[in-house]
Amino acid sequence: MDKAFGKVLIIDDDIYNNEIIESHLKLSGYKTKIILNGEKAKSTFLKYLPNIVLLDLLTKNFDGIDFLKWVRKQSNIPIIIITKNASLFDKILAFDVGAxxxxxxxxxxxxxxxxxxxxxxxxxxxxxxxxxxxxxxxxIDLDKYEVIFKGSSINLPPKEFELLAFFINNPNKIFTRQKLLDEVWGYDYEGDSRTVDVHIKRLREKFEPNENYKIVTFWRKGYKFEIK
Structure with a gap:
């Protein structure tokens, strides 16, 4: 199994059914987290960062369709509806909003x-x-040079885009300004290292403050893209 798809979030208040699903998923190598109360669904999703969601639209204290729409603004991960709700209208609605x-x-x-x-x-x-x-x-779509932030397209100049892509591909690591220049601008770049500072300032203006990730400055060392 690909490690990139190893975490399953189950949102369902059917305890017995959850236990059976969890048992089979663990035997198949998946990690699981179960939510019985929909009130914690969004916060748990952001902390757990699942690779697939199993969602019962009828979970208590929960608007399943609203959650489905919300997830689609955050991520394109697979979402499977598991429910007793046989309504054709609700089934079509679920597919329309991203199931x-x-x-x-x-x-x-x-x-x-x-x-x-x-x-x-x-x-x-x-x-x-x-x-x-x-x-x-x-x-970030590396082919289209396109950035989607909170569901909206953000236009970035090429070097800002490439710097952001490099950071995301190398999270929680400290890089010197020179290393960033070499990786993003190229080894033959003859400009000043302050170019890095300027581009990082611009990225911060676009994406921070953000509780989930940020660019951290380390005095006399460099920068780190920190992801919680």
């Missing part, structure tokens, strides 16, 4: 696991082809 699959309870857990594997495998191939990097509410 990848819709499975009615009761179901065979082996089939669910097979669908999870198929969806994550397909998404892995699609993401590799598109060369997309995503963290929290920020997504």
């Amino acid at each position: 990848d699959d819709y499975i009615l309870k009761p179901f065979e857990v082996k089939e669910l696991v097979a669908r999870i594997k198929a969806i994550t495998r397909r998404c892995s191939i699609e993401n590799n082809e598109k060369d997309i990097i995503s963290i929290y509410d920020l997504s």
